Each structure stands twice: as structure tokens, then as C-alpha cells.
Amino acid sequence: MTETIQLALKTLEAQLNQPLETALEACARCGLCAEACHYYRAEPKVEHIPAFRAEQLRSVYRYEHDFLSRLFPVWTGAKKLDEPMLANLTEIAFSQCTLCRRCTVNCPLGVDTPLMMRAIRAMATASGTAPEILVMLADAAIEKGKDPSFYKEMFLEQIKEMEEQLRDVTGDENATIPVEKQGAKILYVPLAGAHTILPPAVVFNAAKEDWTLSIFEASNYGVFLADVNRAKQVAKRIVDEANRLGVKEIVIAECGHAYASYRWDVPNWFAGQFDFKVRSLIEVLGDYIREGKIKVDPTAIPEGVTYHDSCNLARNGGLIEEPRYVLKNVAQDFREMTPNKDEAICCGGGGGLVALAEYAERRIAAGKPKADQIKQTGAKVVVAACENCRLQIGDINEHYNLNVKTTAITDLVVRAMRLPKPLPGHEAEYLFEGEGAAIARE
Amino acid sequence: MSEAKLFLDFKGLLCPMPVVKLAQAIKQIQIGEMLEAVATDPGVMADIPAWTRTTGNELVTLEKREDKTIRFVVKRAK
Numbered sequence A: 001m002t003e004t005i006q007l008a009l010k011t012l013e014a015q016l017n018q019p020l021e022t023a024l025e026a027c028a029r030c031g032l033c034a035e036a037c038h039y040y041r042a043e044p045k046v047e048h049i050p051a052f053r054a055e056q057l058r059s060v061y062r063y064e065h066d067f068l069s070r071l072f073p074v075w076t077g078a079k080k081l082d083e084p085m086l087a088n089l090t091e092i093a094f095s096q097c098t099l100c101r102r103c104t105v106n107c108p109l110g111v112d113t114p115l116m117m118r119a120i121r122a123m124a125t126a127s128g129t130a131p132e133i134l135v136m137l138a139d140a141a142i143e144k145g146k147d148p149s150f151y152k153e154m155f156l157e158q159i160k161e162m163e164e165q166l167r168d169v170t171g172d173e174n175a176t177i178p179v180e181k182q183g184a185k186i187l188y189v190p191l192a193g194a195h196t197i198l199p200p201a202v203v204f205n206a207a208k209e210d211w212t213l214s215i216f217e218a219s220n221y222g223v224f225l226a227d228v229n230r231a232k233q234v235a236k237r238i239v240d241e242a243n244r245l246g247v248k249e250i251v252i253a254e255c256g257h258a259y260a261s262y263r264w265d266v267p268n269w270f271a272g273q274f275d276f277k278v279r280s281l282i283e284v285l286g287d288y289i290r291e292g293k294i295k296v297d298p299t300a301i302p303e304g305v306t307y308h309d310s311c312n313l314a315r316n317g318g319l320i321e322e323p324r325y326v327l328k329n330v331a332q333d334f335r336e337m338t339p340n341k342d343e344a345i346c347c348g349g350g351g352g353l354v355a356l357a358e359y360a361e362r363r364i365a366a367g368k369p370k371a372d373q374i375k376q377t378g379a380k381v382v383v384a385a386c387e388n389c390r391l392q393i394g395d396i397n398e399h400y401n402l403n404v405k406t407t408a409i410t411d412l413v414v415r416a417m418r419l420p421k422p423l424p425g426h427e428a429e430y431l432f433e434g435e436g437a438a439i440a441r442e
Numbered sequence B: 001m002s003e004a005k006l007f008l009d010f011k012g013l014l015c016p017m018p019v020v021k022l023a024q025a026i027k028q029i030q031i032g033e034m035l036e037a038v039a040t041d042p043g044v045m046a047d048i049p050a051w052t053r054t055t056g057n058e059l060v061t062l063e064k065r066e067d068k069t070i071r072f073v074v075k076r077a078k
């Protein structure tokens, strides 16, 4: 047995707990999960049935854990793990499953196929066979945490520039983007890039919020690798920052996996050091509108708007009504996709897949059911509160000629706030002349 | 005059896509050669140095230009 296989099997063993063992042992082979999976919907073939994917790991598990299977593997379909099998498992887990959990909620036994796909991802990561780019992105994030000094000065310069833009678009000379503000109520954690800093800054300033911006980004590629060690190191940067600043609450940018991990996993990983409330930016927007802390014009966006439920926000995070509440307050013509909410079809971009260029073709093929749903709404604007979903919807928009514009919720809220000037880069979409407000790029 | 072997345009790409594309592109040049790229997402100001530090490649230049684009040159070291 090679060292790679030893490491992979050791990692499988280390992960075995009651939920994983239950998933590995319970399957009625009814096939009901097939239609639940967007891969199968896009291309109905046996390899795209979630239970088929799970069976690939089950066969390895049986060989390791079932005496009869070890003696008579052909009888039970058990297989001794070798390198080609590990490569196949790795490819399945990283390119044919977005960990969306739609199969699980549609399975009469609740079989957790994505948990098994995560187990494979962890095996691949530990044995050095996981996609290199996900490892690089996780390690680069950890590096930033070890010594932020190598980029902090540049980061602060960027923030100063954004602050000028903020003052320019809002007309508010006192608008600020505070960084490392001791004792602030909220630590807002953006994604890398201005597009998740400037629009929320507009909102926080308008609401007169006591907030501060994190110097780190919310995304966590350790989560996609199912590598708890790396994922914890990435998250620790923010936990430490929140503790250092003494904030009360961590608000996560519009990002599916980051919200789900900070909401559910991080508090457990850092029990005793994590005394913070966690909210998504969407919840904050909802509260500001409800409480009248920001004023939005419900007529500002006349074009048809539809909302894509990110699996991590809706099915896995329970954020279902909040985004709709916000959107209905800013969009005149809001249209639902069918199915939606906790039954929403995955766009195909989750699980870190948008970063895996080698599987782009597969990812776009698996986005066909979402493309069909978008087309059926006839909407011109597709809102997604997750960066991965937006990137994927952008790609399927191009590939399937949907002719839509993809945007974040915060961008629409800012548009409905009717600032004196549009945000940089959004000029074409805003006419800012009342009646005429429409997407110019139709 | 840059001595880069490869020129890449990452304008309009949001993070982490510049890093994803850079990691792919670096394989197209030899060790010791350089590539040059232009990006617009300010996230690259942190992400590119973090990537070169962890992968052992060399960040030769990283600069914000007058037109607000960000130019960087990376030398393949591994």
C-alpha cells in the first residue's frame, strides 16, 4: 500500500463518526435522489445519481470494515482502495458534487451524500491529491493571517481611496470606512475586492452604524477542502480580530459558504473564544429597512428581478425570507423561481467549483437546470447573495444566452437608496432619473 | 521595458479569479522566467503577495497605476 493510500484511509478512519457511518450504511437504492441533483437533471446518466457517487466510497468502506467483504469482495461490491480509485473518488467529490444537500433533503432516509463527498475531499487533501488551487487559496489566506504587515499598508491605502469614493457618491463628507476600530459594535467581514466593501459602507454610514471593517476576507477555501485544520486557521484570523477589537457581532458579506461556516462551524471550533452574534449582511439590511434606518425607494428598480437561493444560505443556513423581504422593498417586479427556497436547485458553482478551471465545462453543463429556471422567470436581473453563485450565474448567462444582469442584494439596496451619484462601475445601470431607471445594457 | 514572457489581462476579474488564472498561467513559463499581469480588483494587492509567499514564487513588482489598474510581475521560482 502506498503512502498516499495509507494517508487517505487513515483520514477516512479518523472521520468516522455516527453521522458518517450512518450515511455509509443506509441507502435503500430507491433512486429518488437522482432528480434532486442538478448534475442528473442536466445529464441523466447513472454516474450523476447521488447514490452512485456515494457507492464509490461505500465500496471502500465495506472493504475496510466488513469481514465478509474482505473475504469475498465481488459478492458485496467491496473494493480495496488504490491510486486510480482515489483519483476517481477525488474527481467525483470535487467536480461532480457542489455539496448542495438537495439530495439529502429529498431522500426518504435523509442519507447525507454530501457528507460522504466531504469525507472524500478530506481524504484527498490529506493525501495530497486535492486540486492544487484550492490548497493554494487556503494557504494564501492563512499566510495573510500570520503576518498581515506585508499587505496592510497597501490595504489601508485602498480603503482611503474607497472612502473618497464613498464620500463622493453619498455626498456625505463625514462618511468613513473604519478599520480596526476598537470597541465597535459590528465587525464586517467582506470578500476580497471593493465590490463587497463600498456598497455595504454606503449602507452602514446611512444607518449610522457603529462598525469596523475586517482586514481579512470571509471566504474560506479550507472549508471546500474539508480540511478542518486549514479551515480553522483561516477562521481564526477573524475570531482573533473580533476578540482583539472587542466587537459584539460579526457580520458576514454576501457569501454562502462563509455565512454557513461562521454561523454553524466556527462557534464550535472556537468554543470559549467565540462570544459573538453572527449575522449575514442580508439580515442587517432587512433590519435597517424594517427599523427605518435606511430609506429605500420601492419604485427604484422597475425591471423584473428574480432571486437565486444559494444552497448555503437557504437550505443550509435557513436564510429564506430575509432576502425576499429586502428585495420586495426595493424591486417593483419580483419574480420567484420554481422550485425555490429550501428546495432551490443549485446553480452549479458551489463547493469551490468556480475556482477549478479544469472542471469548468462540467460546471457549466450542470448549470443548465438553473439557466432554464432563470429563463422561465423572464427576469432581467438575477440576484444572488453569494459570490460563487454570482460567478457561476455570470458564466451560465453567457453560455446559455440568458441576457440577464447578475447582482448582489446590497447593490440593489444601494441603488434604491438613490444616492446623488452611482457607485463606480455601476454608472451604466443607473439612470437616476426617476421614471427612466432601467438597465441601460438591455 | 518588461522582460516578461507572458502578458495577462485580469481586468474585470474579481478575486480569487486573478489568483486562479495566475496559478494556471505560471505553468506556461519556465523557472526563472517572468509574467506580467494587469488587474482591477484591489483584492489582488493582498492576494498576489500572499500567493507568491506561499508558493515560493517571486513577486518582482506590484504597483497601482495612475489609471487605477494594478500591474504586477511574477518570476517563476519553482
Ligand code: SF4
Binding pocket: A026, A027, A028, A029, A030, A031, A032, A033, A034, A050, A051, A106, A107, A108, A109, A110, A111
Ligand atoms: S434517495 Fe436516499 S435512499 Fe434512495 S437511493 Fe438516494 S440516497 Fe439512497
Ligand code: SF4
Binding pocket: A036, A037, A038, A039, A049, A050, A053, A096, A097, A098, A099, A100, A101, A102, A103, A104, A113, A114, A117, A346
Ligand atoms: S449534494 Fe447536491 S451536487 Fe452533491 S450529490 Fe447531492 S444533489 Fe448532487
